[in-house]
Amino acid sequence: MPVNILYAATPGKWETYQPTLTKALQATGLDFDLRNEFDPEAVDYIVYASNSPLQDFTPYKNLKAVLNLWAGVEGIVGNKSLTVPLARMVDKGMTSGMVEWVTGHTLRHHLGMDRHILAKPGEWHPVAPPLARNRRVTVLGLGALGSACATTLASLGFDVAGWSRSAKSIPGVTCHHGPEGLRAALEHGEITILLMPNTPETENTLNAETIAMLPRGAIILNPGRGPLIDDAALLSALDTGQVGHATLDVFRVEPLPADHAYWTHPKVTVTPHIASETRPDTASEVIAENIRRGEAGEPFLHLVDRTRGY
Template structure:
């Protein structure tokens, strides 16, 4: 019996990164007789390993398509596609999660310890500045999905009092959780450092604007490895100029790469990071993809399915 046809639909450099790990993971998962290629004929495709920036945008041309397996955690650029009528799975894997935890904790500690000022002051002046202990620096985390929950837990382990917010109620041991409009205001008002890990949906786009930025304690720091359009750029710059926001470390932007003439580049209160907070690692991502192919062939439920109505 012929196994499944798997189309790898991503930009060309990614195929060379993924081919060997994907084959190894498929074989380890017990998937046999498969055909894996970036050039598989549409009539032979059962699964698409997918990056939203690939040339594949019309899914209706694949008559036997069973599922689309996203290589990215974000699905806002594929979930609304009207031609996509089969299950869509987002990427949730250990490598991506660990990478995000390390980036977020590193940036939060950087701001908590005041490392920018320490490293900039190398003039010979002995000016000790002692930061508060982590237990006295409240952190807010907006978004309590897989990445938000993991990062909130890591920060709490370091001693930070963490309040997490999500649109719907969630319970996480060791984390104070809030939801809804009132919960958002409460989370913002107490956060000396705010971490954004929300998905991008109609309800979260432009969530941080002049009104909500004003709810943060004066001088609060924002760390955004989530989605660029969560923040209104012009309102953030205004809040930085007024001192309402002390600094913003941004890894994601409305337009990427960030245009050279964007004011973020020159603003002293902004750190631009080139969307590196958490890359999908080919070895660990391949294991997740292979497991979903195995499940599809066995008639078992897929992992990490996207709620198309919610958009994530």
């Protein structure tokens, strides 16, 4: 009997994922049937994204696992009809994209590139930036993406601190954890990067109180999740100079409304949720490996802890 796999992910992406998933599944040696329509009771695995029309998993009586195509699972983790294992996406292509975006914007602000790129004729600023070892960077969130970014920045010589909910150990990175460690991490962050999941506990991690803990003039980079920041508090801190600049890739409402204050604020850079995305070829390999594991009776990779929400 073949393994029946339902693609129920991002609408309109079936034609993109069908060939890459097929190739990756063929490489496992499994006998499989991959479709975007199935009798629910015949389905063994679902390749999923939370913008799918499929929201009720009750009819899928023989379902073994749901394999998310996105790193974020906030759109599905609370679905009470889903009782089987849920795996989030940890994809080397997505990780590479995030590392490149974070490194690029960290270097942009560290080196003061805007001053020279935007200089008017005759403006001459012959002041060299400090070396990376003299720049303090903080990464909030030390999951797969945060750890990769922190490691890369440390390898470039930056003085990197990280913060996570539970204790972590990363070579070259000073790791803090828990509520008591957050202040130390924030006080370190001349450049502060947000890479936490979106959960009730992480919403508004940067608010008026915590923004005040940052060094004056700190740079904020948010390629993680929009709700991690209290927008009103950030705008106020930008106006007072407590925050020197914010480069934001994610927002509470996307696309960011044209009348939002971020678009016109002189100390804000908006990028349109492009820091990283799931790459079909490498993501398909992760999906195929998890299905192989499920059929072999091996533990699934990247399982979501429902109690934590990620």
